Amino acid sequence: MNNKFIPFISVLMTISMIVFVTLQLYWIKELYSALNQDFSNKVYSAMESSAMKISQLEVDKYLNQEYKNFGKNVIGGNNTQPTQTYIQQNSDSANRQTITFQKSIVENQNIPISQKGDSLKLTKLYTDEGILKIKKESTSEPLTAQLSKDISNNTYALREFAKLSASNLPIEKRVDEKTIDSVVSKELKLSGLDTRFGFAVIDKQNKITKVANKIYNDEKDKNNYTYPLFTDSKDVTLYTLALVFPRKDYSLAKNNLPMLLGTFMSLLTILGIYIISINYMMRQKKISDIKTDFINNMSHEFKTPLATISVATDSLNNDKIATNPEKVKYYSQLIKQENLRMKKQVENVLNMSKLERNEVQLFLKETDVRALIKKITESFGLIVAQRNGTLTQEFNTEKYVFKIDEFHISNALVNLLDNANKYSPENPAITVRTRNEGNWYVIEISDQGMGMDMQNTGKIFEKFFREETGNIHNVKGQGLGLSYVKKIIELHKGQIVVESAKGKGSTFTVKLPMS
Secondary structure (H helix, E strand, C coil), X not given: CCCCHHHHHHHHHHHHXXXXXXXXXXXXXXXXXXXHHHHHHHHHHHHHHHHHHHHHHHHHHHHHHHCCCCCCCCCCCCCCCXXXXXXXXXXXXXXXXXXXXXXXXXXXXXXXXXXXXXXXXXXXXXXXXXXXXXXXXXXXXXXXXXXXXXXXXXXXXXXXXEEEECCCCCHHHCCCHHHHHHHHHHHHHHCXXXXXXXXXXXXXXXXEEEEECHHHHHXXXXXXXXXXXXXXXXXXXXXXXXXXXXXXXXXXXXXXXXXXXXXXXXXXXXXXXXXXXXXXXXXXXXXXXXXXXXXXXXXXXXXXXXXXXXXXXXXXXXXXXXCCHXXXXXXXXXXXHHHHHHHHHHHHHHHHHHHHCCCCCCCCEEEEHHXXXXXXXXXXXXXXXXXXXXXXXXXXXXXXXXXXXXXXXXXXXXXXXXHHHHCCCCCCXXXXXXXXXXXXXXXXXXXXXXXXXXXHCCCCCCCCCCCCECCECCCCCCXXXXXXXXXXXXXXXXXXXXXXXXXXXXXXXXXXXXX
């Protein structure tokens, strides 16, 4: 993939994602506003019904408790009974007449309920209406005495209206907390709102009266809803009912959970896909760069032995060297050495390829691991000695015979020793220690080399990874050795960790199970 194409696609995806998320957040905000408005409408509808019922309960209290004999005795006040009769005559035909009539009687009664002028005004409305059809020839008068009597004897319909004018009564005598809580709670549930609420009655000076519950007093600073509760004779508000909902947002979310959950899940899914896609492209770019670096390093690793073999071959063709047995032996060994070096590089690549495809099979057998490690370290000690270095052995194990794949474990240990040697300065100092930890056989390989940064200790086991300074690799290699070591140890169901500090060296710890 073109290296310039990935950043371009990443920018376009990022812009698209920002636009999408912005639109989603705007939609969620609009949805919340709509839900909030619907919540407010239901609350105000419930408060309106509650105010009417509370007022009716107050009137009923006086009618049914204070003045039980009201129907028999009129207490004080004025008594008027105005009667109005409306008659309309329509001729349907030449010989018939239609009479439509309506009568009403209004009776007003004022009942004093306190010595300060508060009263209960009761209005009774009697209504009667009907239609009569008569023949014009039946009488020469528009309305005979008999017809008037029939109209007067009709049945009246009674309607009663009551309104309390109590501007001077204290709020505690008009309503109590229990009544408000019961009525409002019922009305809210009828409106589809089942959530905790606080209530209070506010006076004309916008102060909280004694009629208020604990929830309102604790949450009074939150947004509240108000509605007129009691008015005077001129419909001026005396007291206001105020409600507050401490768990309003939770209630909105709970009542619309499926829709909100679906929205958030889709948003998180798309964000997850975006992050995974960007990360995948970045990883692919990184792998592409690493593979390019790997090919360059491999080219160098093959070019050097090939050039050496070419020079040695040309030298053997020289008559002066061909007649010198020592020179012939030297160049033959050089060719063999470089050939083995190339073979080792090819085997590393092939082994990693097999490990990636899970084609490597371990041949486990009982092995004296201490003897194997001793043999490997003594052999590798010759290489270290060529650099005037030291390789120290510290064997502290009592149990050292268990099943391993001798070939692959040997290769893994050689890779670790070779790594310690390559990344050590002149006169390397390498130490190999062994010990038993429970059912684990522990091998430590330490050096006093250049070490590595903390952020690189978690990456060195990745395929193709090699620590570098800037863009310059200090030590040539393919970045396959430690990846191979980790996979072999894991196939043995073991563990490998590294501790390192820049400029102080590194310690690789291998743990192999002994069962």
